[in-house]
Amino acid sequence: MTSQWWELLEQIERHPGLTFVLGAAHSGxxxxxxxxxxxxxxxxxxxxxxxxxxxxxxxGPPAALNLALLQYPFEPTREPLENKDALVVARYFIGSNAPGGHFLPLLVGLRKLTQRARQLGAEMVILDSTGFVSGGAARELKFQKIDLLSPQHLVALQHAGELEPILQPLEGRPGMRIHRLPVHPLARPKTLEERQANRSHKYSEYFRGRRLAGFNLQKIRVIGNASPLETYSSSACADLKGLLVGLNDAENFTLGMGILSHLDPRKGKITLWTPLSPLSGVRILRLGALKLDSSWRDHSWRPY
Ligand SMILES: Nc1ncnc2c1ncn2[C@@H]1O[C@H](COP(=O)(O)OP(=O)(O)OP(=O)(O)O)[C@@H](O)[C@H]1O
Ligand SMILES: [Mg+2]
Structure with a gap:
């Protein structure tokens, strides 16, 4: 840990609120x-x-935003944060492993989860973000996120000024401090294969205790970019097998995730694999934009 990290910590503790950690992929x-x-x-x-x-x-599993609460005194050596599903108090399903095409749910989810954190008594919220920082779309998304969430601290981990196009328009924003930090020399890039392996591992852990669950389409709302399910042909229904689905409550927070097994609009039934139990709070099924294969690899899927 560098002395800059300790100085940053001191600043954050002195001015509590939301800290937004920004940086390219693998920047630490x-x-x-x-x-x-x-x-x-x-x-x-x-x-x-x-x-x-x-x-x-x-x-938790990929394809969702996850909020964890750490209660004093949190003991990191005994309770590592990784895969700590027990610490997750709220989740928001995005249905994708990258922001492209999903800016709106990403913004809405971040806003809802920061509000939830405060409602649950968190004075300090640390937000870890995606490495999507290059190009016009990424700049726009980051700008809108920061504008919406109004963090007290914006921490920018950069190699050689690559975040400046995002930072400069935000310079002088009232109530927000920008902290520019260098990428640590030990920060190590991961290959695409390692990134996929990390995701596959997390899906397999999450779905370990899965069971087949059925929902009545009369009683549950199905939402997503797809056309109304009633219009699906049987081949289109068969093609949905393996699709990642968010099992959401009446406030559209995600109680759990599922993998679509079978859809029969004529019989008004949808079945999916999920570890979630009980299912009584589920009101909305949100179709994702990823399919999982038998090796837990995720593949982009486009709705009809
Ligand atoms: N300060 C550091 N000291 C030692 N190792 C580090 C440090 N920062 C990052 N690393 C290593 O570099 C790799 C990438 O770091 P990390 O996962 O924190 O980056 P990231 O920006 O969150 O990446 P991603 O874009 O994949 O989310 C990891 O293997 C991590 O252990
Ligand atoms: Mg990361």
Whole structure:
């Protein structure tokens, strides 16, 4: 840990609120976010870690945003943050492992989860974000996220000024401090295959205790970019097998995730594999844009 990290920690503790960790892929965002959240939780009552990276998530399964609460005194050596489903208090299904095509649910989910963190008593929220920072679309998304969430601290991990196009329009924003930090020399890139392997591991862990569950389409709302399910032909229905689905409550928070097994609009039935139990709170099924294969690899899927 560099002295800059300790100085940053001191600044954040002096001015509590939301800390947004920004950086390109492999820049060490999650390492820094975990450092901050575990240190802060040694001294504060309730600290929130908002895992806003639905591709290389630290908490829970990918394709969702996950909010964890760390209660004082959190002991990081006994309770590592990785895959700590027990710490997750709220989840928001995105249905994709990358932001492209999913900006709206990403913004809505981040906003809802930061509000939820505060409602649950977290004075400090550390937000770990995706590495999507290059190009016009990424700049626009990051700008809108920061504008919407109004963090007290924006931490920018950069190699050589690559985040400046995002940072400069935000310079001088009232109530927000920008902290520019270099990427740590030990930050190591992951190959695409390693990134896929991380996701596959997390899906397989999450779905370990899955069971087949059936829902009546008269009683449950199915939403997503797809056309109304009633219009699906039998071949289109068969093609949905393996699709990732969010099992959401009446407030559209995600109680669990499922893998679509069978859809029969004529019989008004949808069945999916899920570890979620009980299912009584599920009101909305949100269709994702990923399919999982038998090796837990995820593949983009486009709705009809
Ligand atoms: N300060 C550090 N000291 C030692 N190792 C580090 C440090 N920062 C990052 N690393 C290593 O570099 C790799 C990438 O770091 P990390 O996962 O934190 O980056 P990230 O920006 O969150 O990446 P991603 O874009 O995949 O989410 C990891 O293997 C991590 O252990
Ligand atoms: Mg990360």
């Amino acid at each position: 965002k999650s390492t820094l976010a975990k450092f901050l959240v575990t240190r802060i939780s040694q001294r504060r009552h309730v600290t929130a870690y908002l895992d806003g990276d639905m591709g290389q998530s630290t908490l």
